Amino acid sequence: MENEVFMRFKGGLEKALTFSYDDGVKADIRLMKLFDDNNLRCTFNLNTGVFGNNAHGRMNKEDTLKLFKGCNHEIASHGAKHLFLTKVDTMRGIDEVIRDKRELESLFDTVITGFAYPYGAFNDDIKNYLSLMNIKYARTTISTHNFQIPEDFLQLNPTCHHTDSDLFELADRFMTTYPHDFIKEREPYLFYVWGHSYEFDENNNWELIEEFVKKVSGSKEVWYATNGEIYWYTQAFKSLQFSVDVTKVYNPSGIDVWFEKEGKIYLAPAGKTVHCD
Ligand SMILES: [Zn+2]
Incomplete structure (x- = not known):
């Protein structure tokens, strides 16, 4: 016997599903209701420096608080003003993150440990300063098309965007196969989907996410968790x-x-x- 040890999720489960949606827009109201009705959990990435900005229907501060305060999901930072962090100098980049983190922590009376890179733009310097500011996990826009737990949570690559042509094929594979099917690589599955809820309004395709939710929700074999819950659980396993x-x-x-x-x-x-x- 080799005594190899593989992480299992909460309750001994082999699979987890998480969502990540950006920008704090009005369409998040409908998306959150869909998630809540189906016991799914999401991390919503907000920008506190551009409340009410017209682009894609960002919510004003009051509506943002109304929707997200006390909700069943995680709030994470997306930079105060949604700047390309690779296009501003380090000092401004740090200011973008620390201002957003401080404001979110004050508005939601919580501790913010997650981030999503605006426009998916990042580099090693940015990862370093996020780490120094106690940001523990930061989502990119690079699709893995697999269910691996990320090695580097400051480069948290999602499985795919919700418009990915492989979304439903991935969902089928996620629901019908198991890590224990494999003899050697029995690592748990993490299915990580990201996007912007305004895309469903703009492309008139809410049925896409509704169908996906129908396919992946309600399973006793899946832990439905926020990004943060998965990160802290993984850290606990590593300890x-x-x-x-x-x-x-x-x-x-x-x-x-x-x-x-x-x-x-x-x-x-x-x-x-x-x-x-
Ligand atoms: Zn964004």
Whole structure:
């Protein structure tokens, strides 16, 4: 026996689904209702420096608060004014992020740890300063067309955009195959979809997301979580301390963690040392 250990999600599940929608626009009202009606979870990436801007129907501050305060989803930063971070100098880029983070934290009485790169533009300098500002995960616009957990959360590449021609094929694969189908690579699946809700209005195709939601929601085999929940869960898994013979595990984190070893699912309760043999 090789005692290999593979992360499993909350409850021992092998799959997770998350969404990421940008810009804080009026169409988010309809999208959030669709998610809420189907128990799906999303991270909404907001720009606090351009409330009420006409482009694609951004919400004003009052409506933004009304929709997002106390909602069942995560709020993350998208830069104060939605600037191309690769087109402004470092000082201005830092200002863009820190101003948005501070304002969101004040408006929503929370701690902001997530980010989505405006226009998907990033480089190593930008990743570095995000990290120094305690931004832990930042979404790009690079589609992976797979379900791998990202190695580098500051380059959080989504599975695909909702208009991707492979969306439904990916959804079928996600719902009908399992990590345990594979002998060697039994890593859990993360299906990560991103977009802008105004695209459904502009392209008159709400049925696309409604059909997708119908396909992927309501499964007892999928953990429906925000970007942040997946990030912190993954960190908790990485913090597990195993004994040399892999018969005991200590979970120093505050999150219950599940894992698979030799085909069996184990729970490592938060703050506890338990046997896993
Ligand atoms: Zn945007």
